[in-house]
Amino acid sequence: MTSINIKNVSKSYHNYAVLKGLNLDIRDGEFISFLGPSGCGKSTLLFCIAGLEDITSGSILFDGRDITGVSARDRNISLVFQDYALYPHMLVRDNLAFPLRQQKLPEETIRRQIAWAAEMLGLEHVLDRLPAELSGGQRQRVAVGRAIVRNPAALLMDEPLSNLDAGLRVKTRTEIKRLQRELRMTVIFVTHDQEEAMVLSDRIAVMNNGIVQQFAEPMTIYREPANQFVASFIGSPQMNFLPGSRTAGGHGDGRLVGVRPHDLTPLPDAGGTDGFTLTGELALIEPAGPVHYLDVVVGDQIVKATCNDPASLRLGERLTLGAPPNAVYLFDRESGARI
Structure with a gap:
């Protein structure tokens, strides 16, 4: 669990500015959503926090420590992608164990962590199956389990529910919120779905054109939108x-x-x-x-x-x-x- 401070962060590709002087303070154990339309910069910001993208200017701090130049593998961050990214030739238990074996942890510790994650996510009965034998919701839970099994400082999720059908999305987002509360983990969740952001988040950063338009609690954004863009993006049907x-x-x-x-x-x-x-x-x-x-x-x-x-x-x-x-x-x- 960690606090994350984003200070005047900008990101450009050649002459094209994707992020423009962003400032966000994310507290320990908060569930934060980056919400906005495609191309607004929300995934780019997530990848900058994870260390997968370098920032052009500014700084990113974890618990007050500047990690701007720290490599992705040394940031103790777990990332869940939209497409799950499971190893198709590995059993579920081996997918869960993979990040722990990369750290060369003792096998007993690995078995204990797998058992803990499997129980937390209801995966005990599928540990000896391949990903191809699982439903979409089960695959998503395996991806989340692989992310949390190493006790990361923060969990970053890039549109993790977009491949699920409507009913399964509702069920899975409930599981994600329950898990976050039980673990008291800092979570940053990228989505273009305002309903997901409203239901899951402690606070929402509404983004457009590389700028944070408003950063506040869900109902504050709904009742007191900062501008016309926020007012139009939050609420269904649209204002x-x-x-x-x-x-x-x-x-x-x-x-x-x-x-x-x-x-x-x-x-x-x-x-x-x-x-x-x-x-x-x-x-x-x-x-x-x-x-x-x-x-x-x-x-x-x-x-x-x-x-x-x-x-x-x-x-x-x-x-x-x-x-x-x-x-x-x-x-x-x-x-x-x-x-």
């Missing part, structure tokens, strides 16, 4: 954004108004609320379990709203939507900063 001139309240053309679909609901009449309102034509009703999503055409764009019971609604009718004042966000149209 609605409308020019201020198009909405009730006179916010002006220099601003964008943001409101989440879950906060925007049909009103019985245009004067039914003192908060935010807008009117458009109902184009689509989408059932989604306990709620229904509504597509409402307002001007030249579609606004997403929700309702519990659409029985009284008819496609093509004029519909007034409303949201409470505390659910409305204002953003500067030029910079995207939240006002």
